[in-house]
Amino acid sequence: MFKKIRQMNTEITELIQKNTTYYTLSFTTLIFAFLFFNISLISIYNLYQNNKILNNSYNLSVYINNNVSQNSIETIEKSILELEGVEGISYIDKKIALQKLTEKLGITNHGMTNPLLNSFNITTHGEENLNNAKVVIDEIDGVKEVIVNEKNTITLNKKIAQNRKLMIWLFFITLIPIMIMKFNIMHSTVVSQSHDIEAKLYLGLEKKEILRPYYFINNIKFISAGIIGSLIFLNLYEFLRRSLSDFFYLAPFFKVGIIVGIIMTVISLIFPLISFNIIKVKR
Amino acid sequence: MLNFKNITTNEKKPYLNNLNLHIKIGEITILNYKSDIEKNKLIDLICQLETPKSGELFIDGKNILNSKKRLKVIQKKIGVCYGDFKLIESKNVLNNIIFPLEIYTPSSKDELIKIGENTLKTFGLYNKKEFPLSKLTLEEKQRLNIARTMILDPDLIILDNPDRYIENNKIDNLMNYFIELNKIGKTILIFTNNKKIESKISGNKYLLEKGAISNV
Numbered sequence: 194m195f196k197k198i199r200q201m202n203t204e205i206t207e208l209i210q211k212n213t214t215y216y217t218l219s220f221t222t223l224i225f226a227f228l229f230f231n232i233s234l235i236s237i238y239n240l241y242q243n244n245k246i247l248n249n250s251y252n253l254s255v256y257i258n259n260n261v262s263q264n265s266i267e268t269i270e271k272s273i274l275e276l277e278g279v280e281g282i283s284y285i286d287k288k289i290a291l292q293k294l295t296e297k298l299g300i301t302n303h304g305m306t307n308p309l310l311n312s313f314n315i316t317t318h319g320e321e322n323l324n325n326a327k328v329v330i331d332e333i334d335g336v337k338e339v340i341v342n343e344k345n346t347i348t349l350n351k352k353i354a355q356n357r358k359l360m361i362w363l364f365f366i367t368l369i370p371i372m373i374m375k376f377n378i379m380h381s382t383v384v385s386q387s388h389d390i391e392a393k394l395y396l397g398l399e400k401k402e403i404l405r406p407y408y409f410i411n412n413i414k415f416i417s418a419g420i421i422g423s424l425i426f427l428n429l430y431e432f433l434r435r436s437l438s439d440f441f442y443l444a445p446f447f448k449v450g451i452i453v454g455i456i457m458t459v460i461s462l463i464f465p466l467i468s469f470n471i472i473k474v475k476r
Numbered sequence: 477m478l479n480f481k482n483i484t485t486n487e488k489k490p491y492l493n494n495l496n497l498h499i500k501i502g503e504i505t506i507l508n509y510k511s512d513i514e515k516n517k518l519i520d521l522i523c524q525l526e527t528p529k530s531g532e533l534f535i536d537g538k539n540i541l542n543s544k545k546r547l548k549v550i551q552k553k554i555g556v557c558y559g560d561f562k563l564i565e566s567k568n569v570l571n572n573i574i575f576p577l578e579i580y581t582p583s584s585k586d587e588l589i590k591i592g593e594n595t596l597k598t599f600g601l602y603n604k605k606e607f608p609l610s611k612l613t614l615e616e617k618q619r620l621n622i623a624r625t626m627i628l629d630p631d632l633i634i635l636d637n638p639d640r641y642i643e644n645n646k647i648d649n650l651m652n653y654f655i656e657l658n659k660i661g662k663t664i665l666i667f668t669n670n671k672k673i674e675s676k677i678s679g680n681k682y683l684l685e686k687g688a689i690s691n692v
Binding site (some may be wrong): 395 | 523525546548551552556558561562563564565566571575578580582585608
């Protein structure tokens, strides 16, 4: 047992001493790979969150007849809230609406008859729910008119589609290549030593014993690069979030920290297990 | 000591086809060959790194093909001097030579170093024991290769072109060394096409050609 540990320790020391430059370079590359992996991953997450917010922003205005009582308005509100996909509802009193309008137009409303109606501003989840809600609300007694904000709907659809495209693009163009790059870096560490591995095999060492120090170095290198790359990313993210949160939606730091932490833990736990199967050597 | 019985390897067109070779204990045998692949296949079979499609391979009376794992007891008795050295680049000269001892003997590191240093002295490499392999000439690498073959004091010695890279004037000494080893009972199999060696060594001579062995 101790002999094996001693032997492995010697092997690791010899390997590192012999290949210091190679290990340093591949370690640095791995750190950058993890940094870009996290950038890609969290960009996808932010786009996903952004789409969730956009998806809940479809809205329509419901105008109520003037002769509807306050109790009936409350009943209408309740029945709208029960509809599938309705995310929010806000009541706009016609007096307040007029006040806001005159303020906006810079005129006085003194003595003016209020031409506006009491209304609800409703937000729904998705366009389908919006259209369904419109049809149902139109049939409710006391409702004069239901108007969908078409311009807003078109803009939302466009933005959501753009974000989806960007997510797919980020996944295929950056996330997958970075994962492949990471595994290739790890693989090359072993392949570059194939001469020595083969020699040891011929001299009587078992393949598992030969590869153990390589896997040990690889796993330590992988996990450390993952931690360093992620820490650099989190610092960078917090800096960017503070600077850019006024312009874009960026998920809170603690949420991103948890996601990065979970992903890194999963990768670090899975990699040592699958590396034995992924990294193949001759024979 | 070494007995190949109707060995056929696994390829579609087998490199070794119904091969038979019997080397008795204490014999010295020269094996000429036409193809490097066929020669390497034979060495791979002896090292248990290749499993044939059919046939039997006895080493020291034991059919090693019956075992799924490499038999350390058997491998310990075989010393192979490889044609392409199979030296470990990440290790220095001393660590290369003691490597087989680390695998097969329970001795302490100090004891291993002592044995390694003595063997290096025999092969004139003691003063280069701390050298990395990149600092050795091809001849020195070949000497190290042969020295490593002998480190476990094997009963069966397989030599793949041991004269390669050795200066002409030293080949005779090297062959005499093998003849002396043979005299003390070691079984030796030499893969070579060098006529000088063939003339120097009086033993069985065979030819490995088209996957089979024939007498020369």
